[in-house]
Amino acid sequence: MSHPITTVFGAFGRIGVTEMDSSLTTHVHPHLHVILKLDGADTAFHVRNRRCPVTDDTAVLVNAWEPHSWTYRRADGPTRFLTLYLEPEWLSRVGVGSAESGPGAFFGASVIRRSTEVRTAVSELYRLTLATARDGTGLPSVDAISDVLITLVGELRRCAAGAVRDARDGPAFDYRIRRAMGMLYHYDGPLQVDAVAREVGLSRPRFFELFKHCTGMTPTRVSSAARMERAIALLTDSAMPLGDLSESLHFATPGNFTRFFRAQIGLSPHAFRRSSIPIETGLAETRQDSIT
Numbered sequence: 001m002s003h004p005i006t007t008v009f010g011a012f013g014r015i016g017v018t019e020m021d022s023s024l025t026t027h028v029h030p031h032l033h034v035i036l037k038l039d040g041a042d043t044a045f046h047v048r049n050r051r052c053p054v055t056d057d058t059a060v061l062v063n064a065w066e067p068h069s070w071t072y073r074r075a076d077g078p079t080r081f082l083t084l085y086l087e088p089e090w091l092s093r094v095g096v097g098s099a100e101s102g103p104g105a106f107f108g109a110s111v112i113r114r115s116t117e118v119r120t121a122v123s124e125l126y127r128l129t130l131a132t133a134r135d136g137t138g139l140p141s142v143d144a145i146s147d148v149l150i151t152l153v154g155e156l157r158r159c160a161a162g163a164v165r166d167a168r169d170g171p172a173f174d175y176r177i178r179r180a181m182g183m184l185y186h187y188d189g190p191l192q193v194d195a196v197a198r199e200v201g202l203s204r205p206r207f208f209e210l211f212k213h214c215t216g217m218t219p220t221r222v223s224s225a226a227r228m229e230r231a232i233a234l235l236t237d238s239a240m241p242l243g244d245l246s247e248s249l250h251f252a253t254p255g256n257f258t259r260f261f262r263a264q265i266g267l268s269p270h271a272f273r274r275s276s277i278p279i280e281t282g283l284a285e286t287r288q289d290s291i292t
Contacts, residue, residue: 002078002266004275006133009236010142012149013087015129021078022266026069028221030185030229032091032106033062034084034156036122041076045069048216052111054079059114059122061107061160064088065181065225067217070266082126086153094146096153107156109163118159121152132277142279176200177214180207184222188230190250191223228264231257235273242269 005017013031017038026046035045035054042055047068052060062068072078088106092098097106114122125148132141180200184191196219197207211219227249234245246257261269 002271004267004271005080006129007272007276008129008132008145009276009278010145011087012090012146013085014232015125015145016083016085017080017126017129017133018083018266019078019080020070020266021072021074022262023072024070024266025263026067026221027228027264028065028067028217028225029062029085030064030225031085031087032064032153033066033068034086034153035060035062036082036084038080038082038126040079041073043070043073043076043079046071047110050110054081057113058111059118059156059159060111061109061156063106065215065217065222067221082122082129084149086149091153094150096150097157107160109160112156112159112163115155115159117155118152121148121155124148125152132279133275145279174210174214176202177211180211180219181215181222184219185226187223187226191220193219224260224264228261231261231269232272235269236276236278245269 002022003019005019007014007016019040036059037043037054037056042053044051044053045060045062045068046052047060047062048066052058054060091106112118125145128141128145128148132145177200180196183196183199187196193207194204197204200207202210208218211217231245231249234240234248238245240248242257243254246254249257251257251260258268261267261272265272267275
């Protein structure tokens with residue numbers, strides 16, 4: 001079973017350090033996502049069905065809403081990952097670059113070779129993240145972590161610009177699908193695809209066709225991402241029992257919620273909550289405004 005070392009939250013998003021030995025289903029995030037190997041077995045993620053090696057020398061870069069997955073190979077053994085889930089609005093605010101929440105190429109390549117600057121920043125970020133976990137509050141580390149993230153993301157973008165570019169921009173992003181994504185993400189209830197399709201003026205078949213064409217995923221992926229973000233907010237910002245939490249997220253049983261959560265992130269809700277350290281207050285509202 002995967003073992004969480006720590007998960008640190010801030011206005012920047014979240015940083016996770018995890019020993020992983022559980023596969024991840026195909027899923028999406030409203031964040032910019034960076035996957036880095038720290039120790040253990042070399043492995044690979046699939047980003048938009050492209051195999052992206054995760055080694056000591058690479059970094060895997062996932063744009064907002066890009067489908068990605070990971071298959072654990074028992075024969076290889078576990079991998080310790082440093083994973084970043086970066087809020088697009090924070091990146092824009094600190095001047096790293098425009099990072100709209102819709103699909104797009106903030107990162108121009110899915111996998112890059114780590115430069116010396118990337119290696120230095122990763123080592124410092126790992127050190128600060130573990131120090132925050134040991135401290136238990138992390139308040140002295142907020143500015144330091146933010147500064148390292150700004151440096152790291154800027155260097156990752158520079159490396160991606162010099163790498164072989166992916167064919168990842170896709171077709172023009174239809175305004176009806178952008179509106180539908182916002183509705184799916186913010187709707188607090190069971191998925192109602194037919195109602196969303198009607199609201200944006202499309203038949204159900206045409207809605208699914210256009211959604212897949214523009215985003216490379218199904219509407220269910222967006223709905224699942226929204227449930228995950230609400231679950232993460234409740235796990236980190238409240239002491240709500242898991243039974244009540246699963247009911248509030250419209251799961252039939254706590255077991256169904258646990259299986260869903262583990263498939264998306266590789267950890268049980270209990271393990272995730274135990275390892276989480278919010279280092280700034282008022283984050284729940286920020287996390288729920290990740291797409292408009």
